[in-house]
Amino acid sequence: MLFVVIGKPKAASTGKERIARRMSWQYPAGMQMVAEYWPMSTEVAVAAADHVASIMQAIVDWDDVFDLSVVPAMTAEQGLEMAKQMQTGTSA
Structure with a gap:
């Protein structure tokens, strides 16, 4: 499943601090x-995960320097296919 993670930097953190951490940080297993x-005012990541535990680990790794929002997502192609199925009354 895809997730969009939006992070707004906390005032107590610095850009240098966040960049240094990101250079050594790896996405969780x-x-x-x-x-x-x-972007200049926020960070945005799109990630795929099979289990919410991976997403939770990433949040714990970064919640001291970012206010994070995580939302499930799908590609445009997946959304169009789902819309087609909804119109015809079939399910995925």
Whole structure:
């Protein structure tokens, strides 16, 4: 399953601190990075995980420097397929 993780930096942390930690940090076992973006005001990662435990580990690793929001997601292709099935009354 895909998850979008949005992190807003906490005022008590610095950009240098967060970058140094990210350079050595690895995604937890069972969680694969699909995409990671660093917009100027927030951090955004899209990750795949088979179990919520991997997501929880990542949150614990970073919740001291980011306010994190995690939401389940799907690709546009998956969403369109689901919409098609909903219109025809079939299920995935």
